[in-house]
């Protein structure tokens with residue numbers, strides 16, 4: 001039997017306080033248990049979704065070594081994804097890459113250590129995503145189309161329909 005769910009990610013850092021601040025803020029999570037060495041946080045019914053380990057002498061990350069590319073978190077609606085963008089922007093945290101993947105609208109962020117995090121909203125059902133991911137269009141471009149959240153949010157707030165804002169229109 002496969003696992004029943006994906007449970008958590010644990011990060012090691014030498015920027016412990018900064019990382020705790022960033023992650024609790026980014027996920028609107030609460031610390032379920034924490035001390036000066038290790039903190040567990042969650043934002044839902046899982047006991048911990050992210051844990052952060054304080055290891056003061058770590059070297060900086062090196063993008064030339066193998067490792068995790070990013071982890072992703074899904075928001076419940078387009079409004080919630082846009083609220084997340086605006087909430088983080090107000091704290092000076094902006095995505096380094098924003099993209100319509102076809103099956104998701106996604107903003108990619110870096111935490112203070114350079115770990116990459118995707119905040120996304122599903123644009124279609126699992127069945128529709130399966131069809132899309134098996135299509136020639138996806139094979140030709142499995143990455144997606146770059147978007148600008150500022151532009152999308154402005155159009156949305158001016159009354160343009162969500163379907164129009166999130167439409168996957170290859171360049």
Ligand SMILES: [Fe+2]
Pocket residue numbers: 070072118
């Ligand atoms: Fe992703």
